[in-house]
Amino acid sequence: MTDLLTIDQLGPDGIREVMACADAMAEVCSRPVPKVPALKGRTVASMFFEDSTRTRTSFETAARRLSADVLNFSASSSSVNKGESLRDTVETIEAMGVDAIVVRHRSSGAPQQIARWADAAVINAGDGWHAHPTQSLLDVYTIRAEGRSFEGLRIGIVGDISHSRVARSNIAAYLALGAEVTVVAPPTLLPPHVEALGASVSHDLDAVLAETDVLYLLRMQRERMDQALVPSLGEYHRAFGLTLDRAKSLSGSALIMHPGPMNRGVEISPEVIDDPRVRVLNQVTNGVIVRMAVLYLVLASTASDGVAS
């Protein structure tokens, strides 16, 4: 495999391969000098056509820990604003000699299109409402690092399912590993044909809390508030936010996760953020580890594809 575009493309075996590789990367990250020369001489371009500080920083940190060179391209300061087409932009970057391209784009399917044009390995760092595979892989790693088995694990995903690539990729990853997934949202934030995602659906957070092993809160995208999908952020918080009372009805061994950035007082109450069950910073740490694994596997498998059998 030379591109990572979706979770479906990996399947359970591919997810486990990434996890096994991530274990080796976690060891590297635990060293006093967390750096190895594995990708020395390779160049990783991060092409972010949509703002994202944390995902870009995470990928670039991962690339540097493997000694790759990093070429940073952000659309806001680029020729995209001068009207250059996506294809011309990609071909220009590739002509500089890059081995992997990490793509974030507001349009679903953009990384797939770029993968068709580019010889370099393409890694999807989030496209539209479609997919965000490395987020799901780091979430799987975080749950697995707690010693939890996915078989029968009850995972609740709360929030704007409709506009969330994180939700789509995470549902795919959790189901592939045998977990039971429930999406919890008001009807206005569920996509049409939600049942096609393969998860159970609930509109009542209180009803599912006691039966949840992992509570995954999605970011409420403030920029969507003008679409009147929820009456107000305060109303959303009362119905679907993790309040102190709701945190009490969640099991003591449950995990609370969030892809960040968190809206305090919307998805989660400020007083719950310091709850010992919250794993948000572990997710960030594991993001670097898992992205190291993905960069390594994609580039190593590209190299081995070129070897005569």
Added chain:
Amino acid sequence: MTTTPGPASDHDTPDESIDSNVFGRRQQRAFVARTLVLTGEEIQRAVRRMGHEILERNASLDDVVVIGLERGGVPIARAIAAALDQIEPTAGGVPVGSVDASFHRDDLGSQPGSIIPAVTQLPFAVDDRHVVLCDDVLFTGRTVRAALDAVTDFGRPRSIQLAVLVDRGHRELPIRPDYVGKNLPTARNESVRVSLDGVEIGELT
């Protein structure tokens, strides 16, 4: 909010043995054995002899640590450490670790077998110790070259010594073993398969 970093965690969970092939590996060819060159018993004898040589050379086991090269060298390292413990028991035994040299190779992704690296496990400091690096087969020397870099990333050993069960020749780098189980002249296109039950010479088909 907890700030504990994600643990290096459950890499020793048994259900995680990876034999799938989503990210690809170099084509696996079947090994056809032609000659058995060492029996399991002979391997045990060779390992014991190497243990005596290690003790003779280092005078004491106090500062000796044994490190196996993933993946074939790890059982050899354990066997050598067990032999050392039998010859001269020390408190707690000789420390044994393992190193995966994949991250230090100069041929990313093109070594045979899985491209998924093993977890390096060095639960002890290597500074000022005598490191006995163990592998199953010494061939071109390129894995050992990578392993020297991998080990020295962890500190500055007083010495690094190389123990191999089989030296099959064909070196491409100025690397020589300090302890050898068996010198085995081979043709370049032959293949050597090693387990603690026996060493076979044959071909990949």
